[in-house]
Amino acid sequence: MDRPRRGRKHLIAMVGLPARGKTFTARKLVGYLSWLGYPTQAFNVGEHRRVTHGPGQSHQYFDPANREAAKQRAGIAEEALDEACRWLRGAGRIAVYDATNSTRERRQSIAERVEAEDFELLFIEIVNDDPAIIEANLRETKLRSPDYEGVPEAQALADFRKRIAHYENAYQTLEEDEGAWVRLRNRGAQVVINRVYGYIVGRVVFFLSNLQVSNRPVWLTRHGQSVYNLHGRIGGDASLSAQGAEYALSLAAHVREVFSPEAHLDVWTSTLRRTVLTAEPLGLQTGSWRALDEIHAGVCEGMTYEEVERSMPGEFEARRRDKLEYRYPRGESYLDVINRIDRVLIELERYRTPVLVVTHRAVLRAMVAYFKQLPIEETPHLEMPLHTIIKLTPTAYGCLEERVPLPPRVEG
């Protein structure tokens, strides 16, 4: 897997009423595609408005009968689209255009523009007719928007509901003749796909159909110290050291403290002995994934870093220069790892019960980078100490990370 720099460029345009979760979905998508190595960026019309005209417009500003404001809003939407296209003409590969795009006419004009630029277009429509979901969206996101800074909660909610009503009056759902689109209804309870072909958009649709909106945390840890860790050797399938076996016990004790038996904790390991042995004292049923195995160091498996530097200085230097793209001879690169754990992450996104993943340093780096939406280049350099449990909690505004070191303390 090389970094996907070349190929068709895509404009993904969101469609939906305010407070349906478009920005959340756009953000997840940008995070996912960037993590896979596609240069991806979101272009949010609301943010453009706030930058150009300042925040805090009341609902009247969004009333289509307000001609002056409607002209201003159309101008801002066009500016954001211009910016997205400019970016795609340059270094960008996928632009996510985050706006309501709620009328057929507006979408038609986007389609014409995208065709003229020779990009590919995909609409993602987010539909919610469950009042509880809309209410939760309103409270979780809109109340915190700079548009309502300093406005009492009840007043902000009432104003935003009126803003939604203005859009509702003019809203037109996507129709079959509007090209490639996907409609997600009620947080993925129903997914409708229309004329979607090709690898990237196929991947987008698969990701979105599994995406859950939840604050369910994920627990991650490396295996306990292995005999190879003790000697500074990479790869292999070594057993745990005495200290590593002790960590397995601490981990089990910690998990029993945090989770009640009714929590139905799922435990996922790699297929390598050191993760399976680390999970054993938990006494829970575990699933083992080959996709969670450590980065394969190819001809360097079982060597120390010093041995690699001495016997293969060219390889050592190439990896030092570009750890993300460097592939061990007959082994893997970080980009390869990212692509093979993609399916584990999609499964994790879909899960509703708590999951503890016991895996390896490089794999954990890739997982943490995904959840925290970190720049891909940082992935191979993230600190991932042994004997530490990491709890990642997704929120509407990003992902909280807590790290709990557990005994015994070891290096590495």
Ligand code: F6P
């Ligand atoms: O040293 C432990 C280990 O998990 C090795 O098996 C693996 O090759 C390495 O860490 C990954 O870390 P880095 O990419 O920094 O070499």
